[in-house]
Amino acid sequence: MSSQKLLNIYGLLLKLEPSYNGGGTxxxxxxxxxxxxxxxxxVSYLHDGARxxxxxxxxNSFRRLAPSGRDFKLRYRVEGRGAGVAYxxxxxPPDAHVGLRASGHSVTTVVTGGVESQTYAPLxxxxxxxxxxxxxxxxxxxxxxxxxxxxxxxxxxxGPGTMVFEFPLSAIQTALPTDVAVPSITYSxxxxxPPKAESMVWTFGNFTAGIVRNAKFSKGQTxxxxxxxxxxxxxxxxxxxxxxxxxxxxxxxxxxxxxxxxTAAGTFNPYGLRDTAKQIPVSMVLGPSGVxxxxxxNAALAQVVDVKEASDGPTALWTVTFxxxxxxxxxxxxxxxxxTNT
Numbered sequence: 001m002s003s004q005k006l007l008n009i010y011g012l013l014l015k016l017e018p019s020y021n022g023g024g025t026x027x028x029x030x031x032x033x034x035x036x037x038x039x040x041x042x043v044s045y046l047h048d049g050a051r052x053x054x055x056x057x058x059x060n061s062f063r064r065l066a067p068s069g070r071d072f073k074l075r076y077r078v079e080g081r082g083a084g085v086a087y088x089x090x091x092x093p094p095d096a097h098v099g100l101r102a103s104g105h106s107v108t109t110v111v112t113g114g115v116e117s118q119t120y121a122p123l124x125x126x127x128x129x130x131x132x133x134x135x136x137x138x139x140x141x142x143x144x145x146x147x148x149x150x151x152x153x154x155x156x157x158x159g160p161g162t163m164v165f166e167f168p169l170s171a172i173q174t175a176l177p178t179d180v181a182v183p184s185i186t187y188s189x190x191x192x193x194p195p196k197a198e199s200m201v202w203t204f205g206n207f208t209a210g211i212v213r214n215a216k217f218s219k220g221q222t223x224x225x226x227x228x229x230x231x232x233x234x235x236x237x238x239x240x241x242x243x244x245x246x247x248x249x250x251x252x253x254x255x256x257x258x259x260x261x262x263t264a265a266g267t268f269n270p271y272g273l274r275d276t277a278k279q280i281p282v283s284m285v286l287g288p289s290g291v292x293x294x295x296x297x298n299a300a301l302a303q304v305v306d307v308k309e310a311s312d313g314p315t316a317l318w319t320v321t322f323x324x325x326x327x328x329x330x331x332x333x334x335x336x337x338x339x340t341n342t
Contacts, residue, residue: 010038011182012076014098014135021148021237024134032185034095036164039076041137041144043173045069046226046234069234070173071226072146074137080155080163082293082339084192087116093339094188099167102133103153104221104240119338122243130240143180146171148237154218162194163286163295170223172235195287195295205280207268211252213317220244245324245335247282247299253316270320273304282322292341299324299335
């Protein structure tokens with residue numbers, strides 16, 4: 001017979017909480033996240049029950065107490081794709097929406113006919129609308145319920161492949177794992193396949209002719225905690241701290257220009273950009289127009305902070321790291337990610 005618990009059968013249900021640590025009930029018909037691979041949980045305790053004293057006269061350790069404060073970690077990956085239909089107050093990009101919100105992003109909805117979109121931008125720490133998530137993870141033939149979830153966010157596009165989001169999540173585990181078969185989860189927008197990195201438009205200042213091999217973005221969100229609490233089962237969740245958004249792009253090296261490397265059309269000089277700390281706009285467009293399956297990234301004031309020289313056989317490459325900066329210390333306009341039709 002087959003083994004009782006299989007690793008290749010898994011699932012994740014996830015939705016936003018009404019308030020932090022407010023919990024909620026996830027639904028198989030609406031809250032499914034179409035995972036790329038198993039999202040296995042890491043469960044630990046804030047106090048494992050150990051006692052520091054030794055028995056007098058023998059040196060033996062004291063009997064443990066029951067542990068307290070179930071801490072929950074989960075890292076899940078989904079593909080970036082559009083809804084395939086017009087965006088609205090109830091239509092969002094599938095799979096990525098909850099993770100983007102729980103990683104500290106606002107969402108701005110445009111419902112103008114033909115140009116409907118959902119645009120995500122980082123939230124300020126003092127924003128009262130900062131959301132969190134509640135969910136159930138299914139792996140190893142078991143169910144792991146959790147709530148009060150915050151997460152970081154990153155995405156990567158490798159070659160002409162798809163955009164892959166990764167959300168490292170920190171939460172409170174609300175109950176012990178139980179033996180539960182993965183339910184019949186409904187996944188939204190199944191007819192919409194993720195756009196591939198073909199005919200993309202990358203812009204670095206005025207340079208648009210780059211041959212890009214790979215791109216990685218990370219919000220760099222600090223999640224502090226867990227917050228110890230002697231009044232409530234030992235665990236009160238987490239707090240969101242600062243961020244340091246970075247974009248790492250590997251592209252084929254081009255001839256270095258002696259002209260101004262950030263204003264002259266068609267030129268790019270990452271060494272000069274790093275040396276002067278000049279800020280330039282960096283943007284990306286992925287996917288076709290007109291079918292609600294286009295994704296746009298924009299960082300208006302990006303700075304080159306590192307240039308690594310690499311190679312692919314005889315081809316010279318650069319791996320350039322940008323940091324995305326806001327236009328003012330009190331604003332949160334360092335970058336945006338939009339799911340659009342045009």
